[in-house]
Amino acid sequence: MSWSLYLPVAGNSINILLLFGLGGAVGFLSGVFGVGGGFLMTPLLIMAGIPSTVAAASDSNQIVAASTSGAYAHYRLGNVDFKMGLFLLIGGVIGGTLGVQLIKVLRAMGNADFVIKITYVVMLGVIGGYMFVESLQALRKKPAPEGRRPEPAKVSVSRYNRFIQSLPYQMRFDKSGVTLSALLPLILGIFVGILAAIMGVGGGFIMVPVMVYMLRMPMHVVVGTSLFQILFTCINVTIMQAITNFTVDLVLAIILLLGSTLGAQFGVRLSRRLKADQLKILLASIVLIVMVQMLASLIIPPHLMLAHKGGH
C-alpha cells in the first residue's frame, strides 16, 4: 500500500505517516504548554519538502483544530479565563495589524529579514533563558504546588505591583484570581500581536510567559486561555491566507490536524500530571533549542545562496 498522498496546493506528494507523526508530536506539545506550535511545525514542514508559504498557512489551519481540541479540554477542566482571553485577543488583533504595517515599512527599507531574524533569536533567547533559570531556581528551592504563581524577587514584585495597581480601569478576573487594569492585557496583547506579526507565528510561546510573569495568572489557566486566544488568531490567519495568497493546503492541514488533535489530548493529560515549574522548564528547553538552531542557521554559511521568496 502506498502511504504517499498528493497535496494539491503544496504541489507535492508526501508520506501520510510522516505528516501524521509531525502533527501528533506538535499537537502534544500544544496540549502540554498551551502554545500553537507554529514556531516548531512550520520549519519541520519546510524540511519535509513543503513550500514555506504553504507550510505556514496550512499550519495555521491545523492549529485551529489543535487549539479547539485543547481549549475545549481545558474549558472542561475549568482552565479558560474567557474575560482575560478576550482582552488579550483584542490587543492581539490590533498589534497584529500594526505589526503587518511595520513589516511593510521594513521591507520597503530592505531591513525586514534582519529585523525578523534578530527578533526571533532575541525573543526566543530571552523568554527561554528567563523561564529556564527561574523554573530551575524554583525547582531547586522548593517544589511549587501545581498552578502556583511564580514568585520573582520581592523588590521587583512590589514595584511591579504598585505599577499595576496605579493603572486605571481595575477589574477582577475571577478565573485567574487576579485584579488588574483592563489596559494591561490589552497593551500586552498589542505587544505580542506586533511580535507575532513580525515573526509570522501565532505568538503562543510569547503569550504564555507574558500571562505567567506579567499578568500573574496561574499556569493551568494560562495554558487554557492561551489556546482560546490562539484559536481565534489562527482562524483569522487561515481565512486571510486562503483569500489573499491561496496557500492553505486543506489535505495537508487535515492530516496534520488529525495528528495534532489526538496529540493535544494526550498533551493536556500530561500537563495535569506535571507541576507548573516542570512545565515551564520543559517549554523553556524547547524554546532554547529552537533559538540555538535558528542562531546556527544565521551564523553557518548556507548551502544555497538563493531561496524562494516568502521562505526563511
Added chain:
Amino acid sequence: MGARSYFGQRLVAVPGLLLILSLPSLVWGASLDLKVFPSQVEIGAFFRGQRVTVTDLIPQGAEAVMEVVGQASDEHLMRKGRRGGLWLNVGEIDIHGAPSLYMAMSTDPKLLEAAAAAEPWGYPALKTQVTMSGQVQDPERDEFFEQFLKMKESEGLYTIFQEPIKKSPVAGGLVPVKGEFQLPTNVRPGSYEVCLSVIQEGRITAKNCGELQVAMVGFPAMIATLAYQHGAIYGILAVVIAIVTGFAIGFIFKGGGGH
C-alpha cells in the same frame, strides 16, 4: 518605409529558405517514430511520480540527446548575503525564461557533460535563454545561475541523467533507442515538450518532438479548483473542518479526560 521593410524581409527570408533547402537531411518537428508513454500523466490523490518512456529510431552511427522541457516562467527568489556577521536574505532576484522542468539524457553522457554554450542542449544552452533582474550585478550572474541550477536540482526539477539512452540492435537500417525517466512528484500540471535530437558528425541532423501532458484529476483537482477560484469559501470550509475535527476529537476523549 513600408516598401524598404518589405524588401528587407524578403532579403532575409530568401537566404534562410535556401539554407533550409540545402539541408535535406535536417528534419525538425513532430515525428511519427518518437513515442512518449504515457503521453498523459494524471496527478491523482496517491500520485508518486510517473515513470515515462520515450522511444525513437535514429540512423546507424548517430547519437541522440533527449530533453524534457517545461514551460518557461518567472521565478521570484531571494539572494542570501552576510549582514552584521549573519547570513540573511538581502535582496530579490527575478529569473526570467527558465523552464519549470528540465531533464536531459543522451546515448553518450559525454555529450551532456561536455556541452558547450554553442550546443542547443544542456545547462549551457539554458544559460543563454535565462535572464536575471533585480539585485544582481553583471559579474555575479554566472554564480547565481549556478546557484539556481543547484536549487532546481535539489528540488528534483532539473536533472542531467547519468544513465544513457539505451540503443537496441539495428533494424531496417535504423537503431531503436529508448530513454526512461521518472517525473518527480512535484511536477506542475501543464504541457511538457519531449524532444530527441539526432546528432551525426557533431551536428544535429534531426529533431523529433512529442508532447507530455500532466494534469490534476479527481480529488486534488477539485481541491485546487476550490482553493484558487473560491478562496473565501475554501478558507471558511478549512476553518469549519478544523473546528469540527477539534471538537469531535475533544468529545471522543471526554470520557478519559475527567474534570
